[in-house]
Amino acid sequence: MTSTPTQDETATDLLPAVPADAPALAQLEAVGVTAWFGQRKVLDRVSLTMPAGGITALIGPSGCGKSTFLRILNRMHELVPSAALAGEVLLDGEDIYDPERRLIDARRAIGMVFQKPNPFPAMSIRENVLAGLKLTGTKASRSERDALVESCLTRAGLWTEVRDRLDAPGGGLSGGQQQRLCIARSLAVKPRVLLMDEPCSALDPTSTRVIEETMVELAREVTIVIVTHNMQQAARVSDTCAFFLAAHGTPGVIVEHGRTDAMFGSPQDERTSDYVNGRFG
Ligand SMILES: Nc1ncnc2c1ncn2[C@@H]1O[C@H](COP(=O)(O)OP(=O)(O)OP(=O)(O)O)[C@@H](O)[C@H]1O
Ligand SMILES: [Mg+2]
Numbered sequence: 001m002t003s004t005p006t007q008d009e010t011a012t013d014l015l016p017a018v019p020a021d022a023p024a025l026a027q028l029e030a031v032g033v034t035a036w037f038g039q040r041k042v043l044d045r046v047s048l049t050m051p052a053g054g055i056t057a058l059i060g061p062s063g064c065g066k067s068t069f070l071r072i073l074n075r076m077h078e079l080v081p082s083a084a085l086a087g088e089v090l091l092d093g094e095d096i097y098d099p100e101r102r103l104i105d106a107r108r109a110i111g112m113v114f115q116k117p118n119p120f121p122a123m124s125i126r127e128n129v130l131a132g133l134k135l136t137g138t139k140a141s142r143s144e145r146d147a148l149v150e151s152c153l154t155r156a157g158l159w160t161e162v163r164d165r166l167d168a169p170g171g172g173l174s175g176g177q178q179q180r181l182c183i184a185r186s187l188a189v190k191p192r193v194l195l196m197d198e199p200c201s202a203l204d205p206t207s208t209r210v211i212e213e214t215m216v217e218l219a220r221e222v223t224i225v226i227v228t229h230n231m232q233q234a235a236r237v238s239d240t241c242a243f244f245l246a247a248h249g250t251p252g253v254i255v256e257h258g259r260t261d262a263m264f265g266s267p268q269d270e271r272t273s274d275y276v277n278g279r280f281g
Contacts, residue, residue, distance in 0.1 A: 025052035026192035033087035044251035057234040060244030061281035065252030074110035111186035117178035121171025156184035176207020
């Protein structure tokens with residue numbers, strides 16, 4: 001019996017293929033994470049499961065610890081001299097802070113895209129995509145590099161816009177294109193998780209939309225965690241959501257987390273309801 005493809009199947013056929021050598025989807029889990037800057041505790045026993053192949057949105061008012069939590073998820077928090085940390089971060093059940101594990105492995109497996117697009121401005125588009133390979137000491141032939149550049153730019157939704165100017169400087173792209181270039185650069189080292197800290201806050205609505213579509217497609221191959229102040233964006237792209245709050249100078253905690261549709265449709269906590277409906281923050 002033959003059947004006509006549903007609209008969903010047809011749409012899926014048009015998406016760029018997930019690379020055959022893509023690593024398996026990974027779950028990220030924070031267990032009892034507490035963070036300090038000097039004497040000041042900024043997160044208190046935060047636990048959260050970020051499901052494999054899903055998009056988890058972290059929301060909450062300014063200063064409640066979202067970026068700190070995100071940086072803890074790929075060992076960037078420890079770069080701050082006064083920073084301290086307790087708790088565990090498990091990537092598929094293995095603690096990335098285990099002293100036996102190398103820092104570089106955690107950073108490679110768990111990539112980060114920042115609020116302000118930060119390509120290397122003088123480097124070409126091609127070199128920008130490949131920059132991570134040098135840092136991680138990955139060797140690749142010219143043809144492998146060409147294939148990787150095309151695949152990463154395609155998956156970041158930028159290939160058709162830059163295919164004929166790969167040797168032009170990355171700094172010559174628009175803000176939205178630069179952000180997609182940074183996504184392509186992150187993908188080149190084959191991360192299992194992509195962390196994004198307000199990746200669209202400096203972008204216009206059209207670029208924002210393109211990045212959101214890119215995220216939804218990427219979630220088929222990498223677990224995504226995004227911090228956003230844009231409630232519509234959280235509702236549009238994320239599967240699960242966590243609401244952070246730091247009340248009156250106390251450390252940040254997660255007030256409520258769960259499926260995004262439930263968090264927005266029928267929040268259990270009044271503070272979540274007030275926040276997602278724009279009544280504070
Ligand atoms: N490098 C640092 N040194 C000292 N304190 C810091 C540092 N970075 C952040 N903090 C403090 O930690 C707390 C949490 O900050 P964080 O940047 O994680 O908040 P956030 O939720 O990301 O806020 P926003 O929405 O404004 O980006 C804040 O009180 C902040 O002042
Ligand atoms: Mg922040």
